[in-house]
Amino acid sequence: MKAWQLERLGGALSLTDLPIPEARPGGVVVRIEASSLMSYMKDYVAGNLPIYHTPDRPFIPGGNGAGIVHSVGSGVWHLQPGQRVVLSSHFVAQENVQNPAEILLGVTANGPTAHRMQADWPDGTLAEYASFPASAVTPAGEMSKLDAFDIALTMRCIVPFGGLLRGRLAAGDTVVVSGAAGAYGTGAVMVALAMGAGRVIAVGRRAESLDAICQLAPGRVVRVVATGDVASDADAIRHACGGGAHLAFDMVGNAGDPNITMAALRSLRKGGRLVLMGSMTVPLPVPYTELMLNGWEILGQFMYPRDAYGRLFDLVRAGLLDMTPIRPIVFPLAALPEAMDAAATSSNFECVVMDHHAE
Known part of the structure; x- marks a missing residue:
């Protein structure tokens, strides 16, 4: 061979x-x-x-x-x-x-x-x-x-599918995808829609790429162009969510600062979950009191469970994942x-x- x-x-x-x-x-x-x-x-x-x-x-x-x-x-x-x-x-x-x-x-x-x-x-x-x-x-x-x-x-979708399963995405949930303009981030938007997310907020720095992602489901996918300022980005995401997200999925790649990830965390409603599946070269400054008062969860995830491919194929076969x-x-x-x-x-x-x- x-x-x-x-x-x-x-x-x-x-x-x-x-x-x-x-x-x-x-x-x-x-x-x-x-x-x-x-x-x-x-x-x-x-x-x-x-x-x-x-x-x-x-x-x-x-x-x-x-x-x-x-x-x-x-x-x-x-x-x-x-x-x-x-x-x-x-x-x-x-x-x-x-x-x-x-x-x-x-x-x-x-x-x-x-x-x-x-x-x-x-x-x-x-x-x-x-x-x-x-x-x-x-x-x-x-x-x-x-x-x-x-x-x-x-194979573009299997990795983010593992993260969304870990985050317990439920039908109707509002989901934030940070790093949405990347390959796996775009896959995450596609899979979140297939799993029944009511609204997906695509967060990234490239407006043109985010606009293309919004065309996956106009009105159901909304973009937020990140500025790097945590407070203003979190406000923009929460506004796009209509109050706050159930789940934030972080797929930033090799990030040199934690700002987009922190904005995604602070966009969560009480009891919301943040799944970390990207990579970052600096520590994530977890706000202890804020995390405790809001009942937030931070969940790390590497790859996907063994049965994930079969379950992903179910979504494709059912016509839910295009x-x-x-x-x-x-x-x-x-x-x-x-x-x-x-x-x-x-x-x-x-x-x-x-x-x-x-x-």
Whole structure:
């Protein structure tokens, strides 16, 4: 098979020939049809993101993908060769322990036990075939009728879906999405609408991008262009909410200040919840007394539960989640360097998708 191998972060990335892997106990081998490319893949490969940890030997990078089961190992009973499936990079250790380690296959791991998991399962999806633990593979079911590239687009929504589930979004809730103009932020708006949010407040700094997001559901999605002043931004968000939000979902990326996040927190009504799923390079100054008096919850969330893909597919199948606003930009697997350039500059309504078997 053809596979991309990364020597190390900041090292050589090369397209090479490798044997098709054999299915391991508890694992499956999938013939990858399509995969979505992370927008920050170019910086990741260049070693510009030091928080990421990779195997201490050359490995196949790449996150989520869609494909056909090629073979299954012992101890795998439900997945069968020929099934179309989705592969999730999010892999949680299966032992019955209080704090199971978790990694992102083909991407990163955090902590000693996670590093051992990564050494055992080092490779991701940027190859013609991938060996994955069965618990990170979900049957596509009725979604199998769709083109593999269409299935790959749902990967834009699966991460924010995990955060909205964590935040206990209920039908009719008013939801604030901060960092809405980013790729995952836009996905969060789409999923919140699908889950029945009564109103979604899209918060960000780029007015033009926010205007495009409002077109997802005119009148139901309202924009707030952030100024960076916490008090005035919180007032603007609360006004757009009609009094205050039930849930705020924070998807700011690599924020250098906490201002937008704090404005989202202060836009909550009593008993409101703030879900943190982005990244920030500075501490979040939590206002102790304000938090206590208002009964606010701050909830951290990393990725999504194992059943999330199946539940997301339910939303698509029911016609509640419309993926058509996201436009795929397709590259053959061999054109990964060009695809990484495109992903770094693509808009929040574009998704770079790799075609793993293009002629």
